[in-house]
Amino acid sequence: MAQTVGRPRTWEAWREEFPVFTHKVYYNTCSLGALSRRVAEAVQKYLQQWDESGAAAWYGPWLGEIEAARASFARIIGATPEEVAIFPSVTSALTAVSSAFDYRERPKVVLSEREFPTTVYQWSLKTRQGVALEMLRTSDPLTVPLEQYERAVDDRTRLVVASHVYFTSGAIQDIASLAGIAHRRGAHLLVDAYQSIGQLPIDVHAAEVDFLIAGxxxxxxxxxxxxxxxxxxxxxxxxxxxxxxxxxxxxxFGFDVHRFEYADGARRFEGGTPSVAAVYAGRAGLDIVEEIGVRRLRERQMELAEHLVEEARSRGLSPRVPARLTDLAGIVTIPREDPKAVVAALAERNIVVDSRPGLVRLSPYFYNTPDDGARAIRALLELEKRGIR
Ligand SMILES: Cc1ncc(COP(=O)(O)O)c(C=O)c1O
Structure with a gap:
C-alpha cells in the first residue's frame, strides 16, 4: 500500500495491511492480534537468512533482531533496553521473577481473583516454599478496588501483583496508585500488562512500576x-x-561452568535460546505499534469501543463495562448464557470473537471499523431470536 510521505496512513490503509479483513470481521485482538503483511514478511526474511547463512545468521542479523525487539519494547513503555528481558511466554518470565525473591522476612504476596490464572499459579505453587498468598476476593465483577490493596499490603508483603487491564472485563487498573500502596509498605509491584501494552500509553518510570510483563x-x-x-x-x-x-x-559466550555471574539489568532473568522466528514476528508487530503511536491507538480504540457499547445498548443488550468509558480498554464483554455456542455461530457468519465463562468478548482495535461492531451486534441479536444466547 503506497504511503503519502509526511502524512500518517489512514485507518482504511492500515486495515488493508491485514488480509483477514477481506473475508472476516476480525474482532478478537484480546485473544490474538490479526496477522499483518509486515509480520508475515519478517518471518519470511528470517527463513531466508537461515537458509542462506546457516549459523552465521546468529552473529549477524539474529542477535541484532533480538536487540531491536528489546529496544522497541523499551521505547513503548518508557524504559531503557537494559531494563527489558525477552522470554518465550509470560509464564516463563514470571517463573524467573518469582524465583528471585527471598521470602523469609517478607513471605506475603498479594494478588486478586481477577488475575490471569498463570500469574496466580506462580505464587500459589510457591506456598510450598513458605510464600503466604493473600488472594483478594471482590464482589466487583470488573475490577479490584484500591482500598482492598490498601488493607491487605503490610510490612510482611514482598510483592503486589496486579493487571493493568483485566482480561475478563477490559477495566483499567490504576497502577501508579498501586505502586504507591506497595512502596509505602516496602513491597514491590509487578504489573501484568498483557492486555494493555500497545493499546494504552504507559510510562513505567513515571508510574514507578517495579516489574511489568507483556506478550x-x-x-x-x-x-x-x-x-x-x-x-x-x-x-x-x-x-x-x-x-x-x-x-x-x-x-x-565465555562458557564458564565453574562460575555464574549475573548479567546487569533485566538480562539476568533470561533463560535459553529465544525463538528467533517469534522474535522476527514480534519485532515487526512492535514496529506497527510504534509507527502509529500508542496515543493515537488509544484514541481510535476509545472511539470504537464507545461506538460498540452505544450500539449494543441501543439494541437492548447490556454490555458489562465500567460506569466511565475512559476506564475501559478494548475489551467489551456481553453476558450470554451459552457463550461458546454464540462464538461458534458467529464464526459461521465470519465474525471472529471469543468467550470467557458467562461472557462473549468483543475487542476492537485500530483496524476495525464502527461497522464491524454494528455487524457483530446485529448478528448477536439474530442469534438471540433463534435461541442461541
Ligand atoms: C492477562 C494475561 N496474562 C498472562 C497471560 C499468559 O501468558 P503466557 O501464555 O504467555 O504465559 C495471558 C494470556 O492470554 C493474559 O491474557
Missing part, C-alpha cells in the same frame, strides 16, 4: 512465542533469580 500476541501484533519482562534497574540489580539460564550470564 507479543495480542495488542503488540506479533503472534505467539515472545514475551517481555521489564525490571526496574535499581530493583533488578539486587535480585538473584534461581531460574535463569546461560543468556543470564554476564559473559554468556
Amino acid at each position: 507479543g500476541l495480542k495488542w503488540l501484533l506479533g503472534g505467539p512465542g515472545i514475551a517481555y519482562l521489564y525490571a526496574r534497574r535499581e530493583v533488578a540489580q539486587h535480585l538473584r533469580p534461581d531460574d535463569a539460564g546461560w543468556f543470564a550470564h554476564r559473559n554468556q
Whole structure:
C-alpha cells in the first residue's frame, strides 16, 4: 500500500495491511492480534537468512533482531533496553521473577481473583516454599478496588501483583496508585500488562512500576512465542533469580561452568535460546505499534469501543463495562448464557470473537471499523431470536 510521505496512513490503509479483513470481521485482538503483511514478511526474511547463512545468521542479523525487539519494547513503555528481558511466554518470565525473591522476612504476596490464572499459579505453587498468598476476593465483577490493596499490603508483603487491564472485563487498573500502596509498605509491584501494552500509553518510570510483563500476541501484533519482562534497574540489580539460564550470564559466550555471574539489568532473568522466528514476528508487530503511536491507538480504540457499547445498548443488550468509558480498554464483554455456542455461530457468519465463562468478548482495535461492531451486534441479536444466547 503506497504511503503519502509526511502524512500518517489512514485507518482504511492500515486495515488493508491485514488480509483477514477481506473475508472476516476480525474482532478478537484480546485473544490474538490479526496477522499483518509486515509480520508475515519478517518471518519470511528470517527463513531466508537461515537458509542462506546457516549459523552465521546468529552473529549477524539474529542477535541484532533480538536487540531491536528489546529496544522497541523499551521505547513503548518508557524504559531503557537494559531494563527489558525477552522470554518465550509470560509464564516463563514470571517463573524467573518469582524465583528471585527471598521470602523469609517478607513471605506475603498479594494478588486478586481477577488475575490471569498463570500469574496466580506462580505464587500459589510457591506456598510450598513458605510464600503466604493473600488472594483478594471482590464482589466487583470488573475490577479490584484500591482500598482492598490498601488493607491487605503490610510490612510482611514482598510483592503486589496486579493487571493493568483485566482480561475478563477490559477495566483499567490504576497502577501508579498501586505502586504507591506497595512502596509505602516496602513491597514491590509487578504489573501484568498483557492486555494493555500497545493499546494504552504507559510510562513505567513515571508510574514507578517495579516489574511489568507483556506478550507479543495480542495488542503488540506479533503472534505467539515472545514475551517481555521489564525490571526496574535499581530493583533488578539486587535480585538473584534461581531460574535463569546461560543468556543470564554476564559473559554468556565465555562458557564458564565453574562460575555464574549475573548479567546487569533485566538480562539476568533470561533463560535459553529465544525463538528467533517469534522474535522476527514480534519485532515487526512492535514496529506497527510504534509507527502509529500508542496515543493515537488509544484514541481510535476509545472511539470504537464507545461506538460498540452505544450500539449494543441501543439494541437492548447490556454490555458489562465500567460506569466511565475512559476506564475501559478494548475489551467489551456481553453476558450470554451459552457463550461458546454464540462464538461458534458467529464464526459461521465470519465474525471472529471469543468467550470467557458467562461472557462473549468483543475487542476492537485500530483496524476495525464502527461497522464491524454494528455487524457483530446485529448478528448477536439474530442469534438471540433463534435461541442461541
Ligand atoms: C492477562 C494475561 N496474562 C498472562 C497471560 C499468559 O501468558 P503466557 O501464555 O504467555 O504465559 C495471558 C494470556 O492470554 C493474559 O491474557
